[in-house]
Amino acid sequence: MILTHVLFVAGSLLLVGSSWGAALNSDHGLSPVQATATAAARATSTFTVTVPDDATELVVDGKSIPGDGTSRTYETQPLAPGDYRYTFTARWQPNSYTTMTRTKTISFRAGQRVAVDLTVEAPDDRVRVQYVPTPTDIADEMVKLAGVGAGDVVYEPGCGDARITIAAIRRGAERGLCIDIDPDRVAESRAKVKEAGLEHKIDVRLGDALDVQDLSAVTVVLLYMGDHFNMLIRPVLWKQLKVGARVVSHRFLMGDWTPDKTETVSSDEGGEYLLHRWNITADVKKRR
Numbered sequence: 001m002i003l004t005h006v007l008f009v010a011g012s013l014l015l016v017g018s019s020w021g022a023a024l025n026s027d028h029g030l031s032p033v034q035a036t037a038t039a040a041a042r043a044t045s046t047f048t049v050t051v052p053d054d055a056t057e058l059v060v061d062g063k064s065i066p067g068d069g070t071s072r073t074y075e076t077q078p079l080a081p082g083d084y085r086y087t088f089t090a091r092w093q094p095n096s097y098t099t100m101t102r103t104k105t106i107s108f109r110a111g112q113r114v115a116v117d118l119t120v121e122a123p124d125d126r127v128r129v130q131y132v133p134t135p136t137d138i139a140d141e142m143v144k145l146a147g148v149g150a151g152d153v154v155y156e157p158g159c160g161d162a163r164i165t166i167a168a169i170r171r172g173a174e175r176g177l178c179i180d181i182d183p184d185r186v187a188e189s190r191a192k193v194k195e196a197g198l199e200h201k202i203d204v205r206l207g208d209a210l211d212v213q214d215l216s217a218v219t220v221v222l223l224y225m226g227d228h229f230n231m232l233i234r235p236v237l238w239k240q241l242k243v244g245a246r247v248v249s250h251r252f253l254m255g256d257w258t259p260d261k262t263e264t265v266s267s268d269e270g271g272e273y274l275l276h277r278w279n280i281t282a283d284v285k286k287r288r
């Protein structure tokens with residue numbers, strides 16, 4: 001993006017330079033033949049972009065490009081000879097509660113034809129999941145399944161109103177970290193934490209939980225986020241959590257990482273809920 005702008009500014013200076021030249025008379029300016037040659041040297045680059053589904057929104061360097069289908073064609077303006085970098089972003093909804101964002105930056109030369117594949121999973125994919133709270137009694141069951149007790153440091157990515165972390169502290173955890181991407185949820189969490197008198201124990205932060213890469217102090221992760229988020233946080237859990245840590249997920253699995261325990265619990269509010277627990281072991285820590 002920065003380079004694009006540098007090239008744009010450089011291109012603008014060249015254009016300004018050439019109009020000065022034209023104004024200066026044919027001694028110093030480009031002759032009509034030279035001007036035509038310069039224009040002819042500019043070349044359009046064509047991109048064939050493959051996106052995850054028909055309804056994906058494609059954004060090129062911050063601009064939404066209309067279109068549908070899984071194969072899109074994008075043509076640049078005629079570009080002066082040189083190297084360029086454009087950023088391609090795909091935004092799509094694999095289900096009714098998840099929005100995925102995948103970004104790739106492509107280097108190319110003016111006039112080149114380039115294929116861009118945005119269908120392949122990447123570690124820097126980003127996921128946004130809609131807010132649906134876990135029933136309060138099920139939050140307590142998650143904490144029990146995790147075996148939360150004294151000395152535990154609990155992390156809840158996508159905390160909603162922080163009810164699961166509050167339940168964990170009430171069951172003896174030493175402290176908790178709550179992160180949510182939605183400022184309204186963060187405000188709600190802070191209000192609930194204050195109401196519970198737990199501000200000294202629970203830190204509530206605004207942000208994308210996938211940007212949190214240091215979980216070395218965390219002993220318990222409690223989450224209700226969906227398959228896509230789980231698959232992206234999974235390598236961070238394997239790498240960062242220490243042997244003995246536990247992960248409990250409401251409803252959603254972690255791909256081929258088989259849970260150590262799964263239970264179905266009933267809520268007083270009605271309905272049955274599936275909860276899964278994974279233990280971090282030395283073998284799990286070898287996974288990639």
Ligand SMILES: C[S@@+](CC[C@H](N)C(=O)[O-])C[C@H]1O[C@@H](n2cnc3c(N)ncnc32)[C@H](O)[C@@H]1O
Pocket residue numbers: 127128129130131132133134156157158159160161162163164179180181182185207208209210223224225250
């Ligand atoms: C299904 S709700 C779960 C809320 C809470 N954990 C519970 O079980 O009651 C998902 C929450 O994650 C938040 N969220 C979604 N994507 C996120 C992301 N990438 N990083 C942090 N929070 C996210 C949403 O704003 C929402 O509050």
